[in-house]
Amino acid sequence: MIEFQQVSKTFGHWKAVDNLSLHLQDGEFTVLIGPSGSGKSTTLKMINRLVEHDSGRILFAGKEIRSFQPEDLRRRMGYAIQSNGLFPHWTVEENIGTVPALLKWPKSRIADRVTELLTLLDLEPNRYRGRYPHELSGGQQQRVGVARALAADPEILLMDEPFGALDPVTRAALQKELARIHQRSGKSIVLVTHDIDEALLLADRIVLLDKGRIAQVGTPQRILAQPASDFVADFVGRSEVGIKLLGLQTVAGRVRRGETAAGRPVPLQASLREALSAFVAQGRGSLPVVDEHGHAVGSIHYADLLAAPAEALA
Ligand SMILES: Nc1ncnc2c1ncn2[C@@H]1O[C@H](COP(=O)(O)OP(=O)(O)OP(=O)(O)O)[C@@H](O)[C@H]1O
Numbered sequence: 001m002i003e004f005q006q007v008s009k010t011f012g013h014w015k016a017v018d019n020l021s022l023h024l025q026d027g028e029f030t031v032l033i034g035p036s037g038s039g040k041s042t043t044l045k046m047i048n049r050l051v052e053h054d055s056g057r058i059l060f061a062g063k064e065i066r067s068f069q070p071e072d073l074r075r076r077m078g079y080a081i082q083s084n085g086l087f088p089h090w091t092v093e094e095n096i097g098t099v100p101a102l103l104k105w106p107k108s109r110i111a112d113r114v115t116e117l118l119t120l121l122d123l124e125p126n127r128y129r130g131r132y133p134h135e136l137s138g139g140q141q142q143r144v145g146v147a148r149a150l151a152a153d154p155e156i157l158l159m160d161e162p163f164g165a166l167d168p169v170t171r172a173a174l175q176k177e178l179a180r181i182h183q184r185s186g187k188s189i190v191l192v193t194h195d196i197d198e199a200l201l202l203a204d205r206i207v208l209l210d211k212g213r214i215a216q217v218g219t220p221q222r223i224l225a226q227p228a229s230d231f232v233a234d235f236v237g238r239s240e241v242g243i244k245l246l247g248l249q250t251v252a253g254r255v256r257r258g259e260t261a262a263g264r265p266v267p268l269q270a271s272l273r274e275a276l277s278a279f280v281a282q283g284r285g286s287l288p289v290v291d292e293h294g295h296a297v298g299s300i301h302y303a304d305l306l307a308a309p310a311e312a313l314a
Contacts, residue, residue, distance in 0.1 A: 001026040007056035016042040018212035031199040034209035040192040078149030078157040082164035084141045086133040093129040099152040117147040139170035159191040247273035254304040261286040261299035
């Protein structure tokens with residue numbers, strides 16, 4: 001879908017992006033991560049030509065992006081940013097409907113789409129559609145920012161720290177929502193973050209940048225279990241690698257069906273990290289497992305967690 005071929009971008013004497021080659025697959029959730037100043041936002045903004053690359057080629061749908069009008073490109077690519085970028089004097093409805101209006105959708109279709117998106121993002125449509133951004137909380141503004149990016153059903157969604165300024169609870173809720181949107185729509189998403197846990201949770205593939213260069217590209221499992229360098233190992237947090245690997249898998253893959261155990265049950269969909277926490281909190285070596293309706297399914301043993309890291313690379 002998007003291909004970078006030896007792309008560089010220099011600001012003054014500073015190489016913000018240095019000879020980047022990268023192929024972003026159709027339907028993939030790609031997370032760009034790295035320390036501050038590593039070139040994440042510059043890489044993202046080059047995709048919709050908010051920043052023009054100096055050299056190399058960037059292909060979108062097989063064509064160099066310079067051959068598109070920037071406006072056409074931006075209509076085909078949703079863009080959400082940390083500071084949400086909402087127009088302050090426009091209502092929520094007008095903000096969300098920006099690109100559909102540019103595309104000359106009929107008013108009724110825009111209104112229906114706004115209703116659909118507000119519902120999807122857990123904002124009661126009639127309560128919020130007529131409000132102005134300053135009448136919303138920060139988390140609600142960010143939801144509207146995400147809704148606006150999704151409005152015209154773009155082929156690709158570009159997100160620059162879209163949940164950066166949120167409290168942990170709202171952030172977790174929106175991450176879950178975004179994962180659901182991705183699963184349901186199969187849309188290509190490129191998200192910038194500096195939060196390794198967010199990257200591990202959401203990414204099909206992580207691109208870890210360091211000083212404008214790729215330090216490693218790989219699945220969350222591979223980045224955790226086979227870091228390509230000391231820099232990568234340090235960035236993902238050496239001492240917590242085991243715990244993070246457990247966070248990538250669910251109890252469903254380890255359940256001993258039909259077996260019983262005593263204790264407070266863990267859900268099938270809980271991560272193995274959550275299961276570990278339950279073992280420690282309850283001081284037990286095995287626990288019952290239940291499905292989403294609370295029905296008994298089987299049990300999980302503490303020792304079953306140990307199979308996880310090896311299998312993560314299978
Ligand atoms: N418009 C600009 N003019 C000059 N330098 C810039 C400009 N935009 C970015 N830079 C520089 O390019 C480098 C990469 O910036 P970029 O915003 O891509 O980093 P980042 O990884 O997204 O960082 P952060 O996590 O802090 O947002 C930085 O050193 C930054 O100072």
